[in-house]
Each structure stands twice: as C-alpha cells, then as structure tokens.
Amino acid sequence: MVFSSRLIEEAVEAFSRLPGIGRKTALRLVLHLLKEAPDETHRLADAINRMRDEIHFCKICFNVSDAEVCSICSNPARRHDLICVVENIRDVMAIENTQQYTGVYHVLGGVISPLSGIGPDDLTIEPLVQRVAGGQVQEVIMAISPTVEGDTTLYYLSRKLSSYPVKLTTIARGIAFGGELEYADEMTLARSLTNRLPIESYLHTEALSPRPPQQSEETNELNTPER
Amino acid sequence: MVFSSRLIEEAVEAFSRLPGIGRKTALRLVLHLLKEAPDETHRLADAINRMRDEIHFCKICFNVSDAEVCSICSNPARRHDLICVVENIRDVMAIENTQQYTGVYHVLGGVISPLSGIGPDDLTIEPLVQRVAGGQVQEVIMAISPTVEGDTTLYYLSRKLSSYPVKLTTIARGIAFGGELEYADEMTLARSLTNRLPIESYLHTEALSPRPPQQSEETNELNTPER
Numbered sequence: 001m002v003f004s005s006r007l008i009e010e011a012v013e014a015f016s017r018l019p020g021i022g023r024k025t026a027l028r029l030v031l032h033l034l035k036e037a038p039d040e041t042h043r044l045a046d047a048i049n050r051m052r053d054e055i056h057f058c059k060i061c062f063n064v065s066d067a068e069v070c071s072i073c074s075n076p077a078r079r080h081d082l083i084c085v086v087e088n089i090r091d092v093m094a095i096e097n098t099q100q101y102t103g104v105y106h107v108l109g110g111v112i113s114p115l116s117g118i119g120p121d122d123l124t125i126e127p128l129v130q131r132v133a134g135g136q137v138q139e140v141i142m143a144i145s146p147t148v149e150g151d152t153t154l155y156y157l158s159r160k161l162s163s164y165p166v167k168l169t170t171i172a173r174g175i176a177f178g179g180e181l182e183y184a185d186e187m188t189l190a191r192s193l194t195n196r197l198p199i200e201s202y203l204h205t206e207a208l209s210p211r212p213p214q215q216s217e218e219t220n221e222l223n224t225p226e227r
Numbered sequence: 228m229v230f231s232s233r234l235i236e237e238a239v240e241a242f243s244r245l246p247g248i249g250r251k252t253a254l255r256l257v258l259h260l261l262k263e264a265p266d267e268t269h270r271l272a273d274a275i276n277r278m279r280d281e282i283h284f285c286k287i288c289f290n291v292s293d294a295e296v297c298s299i300c301s302n303p304a305r306r307h308d309l310i311c312v313v314e315n316i317r318d319v320m321a322i323e324n325t326q327q328y329t330g331v332y333h334v335l336g337g338v339i340s341p342l343s344g345i346g347p348d349d350l351t352i353e354p355l356v357q358r359v360a361g362g363q364v365q366e367v368i369m370a371i372s373p374t375v376e377g378d379t380t381l382y383y384l385s386r387k388l389s390s391y392p393v394k395l396t397t398i399a400r401g402i403a404f405g406g407e408l409e410y411a412d413e414m415t416l417a418r419s420l421t422n423r424l425p426i427e428s429y430l431h432t433e434a435l436s437p438r439p440p441q442q443s444e445e446t447n448e449l450n451t452p453e454r
Contacts, residue, residue, distance in 0.1 A: 002320055002324055003320070004291055004292060004297055004320070005293050005297075006293055007277055007282050008291055011275055011278040014271040017267070017271070020252070021256075025247070029246070031315075033245075034279070034291070041279040042279065043241055044244070044245075045272040045273075045275040047237045047238040047242075048238060048241070048268060048272040049269060050234055050238075052260060052268040053265070055232060055234050064231060064232045064235055065231060066232050066234060070232075071231060089231075089258060090254070092231065096231070
C-alpha cells in the first residue's frame with residue numbers, strides 16, 4: 001500500500017498489530033476516525049491510555065479491577081470459602097453473566113502449555129495454593145477448558161492442593177443445553193453416560209437456571225404463536 | 228456483558244464505535260492490549276491522537292497530507308495539467324498502486340447522494356471548478372464509481388466544467404482483467420461492446436501494464452512446474 005501521509009501509515013501500522021485486524025481493515029478504521037469529530041478520536045485514544053495505565057489486577061484473585069481489590073473479592077455478600085478457578089478474565093465474565101455463582105474467583109492467567117512455553121510458574125498457581133493454605137476455603141471449583149492443556153493444568157492443581165482439607169470439584173461436562181445427541185462427539189457423550197445424573201438432581205438444576213420455568217413457558221408461547 | 232472494571236467498559240465502548248467492530252471483538256482487542264507491553268498500547272493511542280491532530284488535507288487536491296500541500300501536488304515531475312477526480316483517499320491509493328498515473332488528483336470527499344443528504348456543496352466541487360478555471364488544466368479524468376450516485380456526480384461535474392476549454396474523460400468501463408464473459412452483468416458487457424477498442428490499442432495497453440510480458444510468462448511457468 002502506498003500512503004500519501006506518514007501519520008496515516010503509522011496509525012494503520014499500529015491498528016494492524018491488533019489481533020484479527022489486517023492492513024485493509026486498519027485503513028478503514030483510520031479513515032473512519034478521520035471523518036468523525038476529533039472528540040470521538042481522542043475519546044478512543046484516552047480510553048486506551050487510561051485503561052492501560054490505571055487498571056489494577058486484584059491482588060487476591062488477579063481479576064482486572066479499578067481498585068487494589070476487585071469488586072467481587074471485596075463484596076461481603078459473596079461466599080469467600082468457595083473459589084472458582086478460571087483461565088482468564090473472559091471466563092469470569094461468562095460465569096458472572098449466568099448470575100448463578102455467588103463465590104469468588106481465582107484467575108490463573110492461562111493454562112500450562114509446554115508447547116507455548118507456559119509453565120506452572122507463569123500462572124498464578126502459587127497464590128492460589130496460599131489462599132487455600134489460609135484454611136478458610138471449603139471448595140475449589142475448577143472451571144478450566146477440557147483441552148489437553150486444560151486437563152494438564154487441572155491435574156497439576158489437584159496434586160498441589162491434595163494435601164489441604166478442601167473439596168476439589170470441576171464443572172460438569174456433558175451435552176450442552178439445546179444440543180442434540182447425534183451431533184455430540186464420542187468423548188462428551190461417553191462421559192455424559194458415565195457421569196449420569198439422578199433425575200431429581202437434573203430437575204433441581206433446572207429450577208436454579210437463570211430463566212425460571214414460568215418465564216421459559218412464556219417465551220415458548222411467544223416463539224410459537226400458532227399454538 | 229458484565230464488566231468488573233469501569234476502565235475496561237469504557238475502552239470496549241470506544242472500540243465498538245468503530246465500523247465493523249462489535250462488543251465481543253472490542254473486548255478481545257482490549258484484553259489483547261492489556262496483555263501486551265504498555266509501550267505497545269501507548270504507541271497505538273499516540274498514533275491515533277497524532278494522526279487526528281497533525282493531519283492536513285492538501286489545500287489543492289484535498290488528499291490527506293503531512294504538509295499543507297501533499298507530496299503529489301508538490302512533485303514537479305508529475306503532470307499538473309492532468310487532473311484525476313476521485314471520490315476518496317482510498318481511490319487515490321488504489322490508482323497510485325498501479326504506478327501508471329503521472330498526473331495529479333482532486334478528492335471530492337464523496338458523491339452527490341440526495342438520500343444520504345449529500346449535495347454538491349458538501350463536496351469539493353467548487354475548488355475543482357476554480358482549478359480548471361485557472362486555465363492550466365488540459366484534461367480532467369473522472370474516476371468515479373459507476374453507481375447511480377456516481378453517474379449523477381459525473382453528470383453534474385461535466386455540466387459545471389463544460390464552459391471551460393478542457394477535455395473531459397472517464398476511466399474505461401468493461402470486462403475486468405481475468406474476468407469471464409459469462410459472469411459479466413449485461414450492462415457492463417453491452418457497454419464493452421459499444422465502446423470496443425481497436426486491437427492495436429489493446430496491445431498497447433498490455434505493454435503498459437505493471438507486469439511486463441516476459442515476467443508474466445515466468446510466473447506462469449512457476450505456477451505450472453509440471454510443464
């Protein structure tokens with residue numbers, strides 16, 4: 001690409017370093033910003049700078065936070081004896097969106113992956129062990145992706161924590177809600193059969209789901225107005 | 228989406244105002260920036276701010292520029308009696324990339340589009356008329372997209388410039404190089420037949436193309452090593 005301006009070229013270059021943004025998309029973004037009011041452009045640049053400079057990582061759970069201790073860890077209404085271990089910040093957001101979890105978190109910052117050069121020391125495993133060693137924790141839920149690296153991390157953590165009087169659990173693997181059996185992979189289906197649930201426990205889970213049964217029925221009626 | 232940090236939320240909000248970037252992509256970009264070195268993030272913000280604050284629009288052709296007059300308009304080696312009229316900066320880049328055009332440009336800033344509320348006064352039509360009225364211009368090439376709005380603009384410009392002793396041309400419409408006749412639309416094919424070229428003129432164009440015939444043969448040989 002031939003740029004008539006060095007300033008444009010530098011901005012395109014900076015944008016195209018972001019994941020999933022090539023030089024053509026970067027140019028589109030830059031030309032869009034040139035068309036917008038200058039305030040709009042400065043707002044983006046300021047948000048980026050402030051986000052980078054002022055952000056904290058919670059010193060307890062390593063979640064992103066505006067203060068030294070995040071809003072979840074400093075919330076007295078949450079169960080501080082229940083820790084959910086996740087890979088990253090996005091997983092915290094996904095679980096918070098369910099509005100079902102009342103415990104606290106521990107953000108590992110990734111999973112053990114020798115191929116990418118990530119070992120146990122690159123993750124926040126030691127601080128987790130310290131939290132558990134404190135003796136206040138009753139249960140640690142591993143909410144880690146069921147990949148090879150995730151399972152390695154899960155195994156490593158369970159070994160590290162096995163000497164403490166704490167209950168270790170993992171989130172249930174199985175057929176996703178709304179999924180169809182015929183399209184499920186063998187591994188998932190096999191584990192779903194092995195770890196089958198008593199019907200009462202399934203119905204109990206239903207009642208806890210974010211969408212209460214009444215509302216669920218209403219939604220169904222809205223979706224099928226011909227009934 | 229539930230954000231645990233107001234700073235993150237503001238950055239996601241700012242990113243998702245860019246075209247083609249939704250909140251999920253914005254979050255991915257923000258979390259990427261958080262992982263990178265702070266220098267990288269500040270480099271992006273600085274490039275955005277400087278691009279917006281220091282950019283000029285060339286006072287002659289309205290192309291983006293680092294100075295008051297752009298590098299094309301201030302280049303004495305280019306033909307200043309030949310003006311190519313384009314819609315936007317991206318079109319200038321596209322034509323410059325061909326390395327075949329030695330004249331100067333005039334960036335309209337869009338096309339006349341009553342539906343979008345863009346009239347002739349919103350474009351740089353008056354400055355173009357002034358340039359032509361100066362008397363130094365021999366030919367104006369309209370390189371405007373062949374859409375309804377583009378054709379309206381072309382017609383308006385040709386009326387405005389008709390009283391000056393200047394040659395008005397438009398870039399050739401026809402079957403794209405490498406295109407197949409059976410997939411061409413009727414309009415393009417019909418115009419290609421009406422405005423047919425003498426063979427010598429076609430061969431002459433070939434010789435001017437960025438890739439000389441010898442190299443083109445070499446490339447073919449590289450692509451088909453079995454020969």
